[in-house]
Amino acid sequence: MPAPVSIRAASNADEPRITEIWEAAVRATHDFLAEDDLVFFRSFLPSIFGRLNVRVVERSGCVEGFIATAGHHVEALFVNPALHGQGLGRQLLDAVMAEASPGPAWTVDVNEQNPQATRFYERYGFVRMGRSEQDASGRPFPLLHLVLRR
DSSP states (O other): OOOOEEEEEOOGGGHHHHHHHHHHHHHHHOTTOOHHHHHHHHTTGGGGBTTBEEEEEEETTEEEEEEEEETTEEEEEEEOGGGTTSSHHHHHHHHHHHHSOSOSOOEEEEETTOHHHHHHHHHHTEEEEEEESSOTTSOSOOEEEEEEOO
């Protein structure tokens, strides 16, 4: 039986662990990124604190995943890849949606080249509403734009 989890607001002290989780998860799921791309995207992580609503999930006192949202948009959701498929991502989504005020439908952008993430969100209830040839930074990584239909 998996250890119980808790979800809480992230603190600045969580930044090193969040960075570790982000990098491990990206290396496990984003095989289309070159090392230079990882360095580029890693540079954005410190800016999520104070700008986004960041929550972490802990298991046995250790941070094992995080979600960053802006309004009703999921900006980032990453879980320790050793724990993929154990429901931590779903629990993070459930938690931020439960604490959010009513508003527009939830949205997320997913790299088209990351089918594992696309399947995760579609199983949750998100559907495709569009596609972009480039990511938000103008790089040639197509994005699928998803919206939650419940």
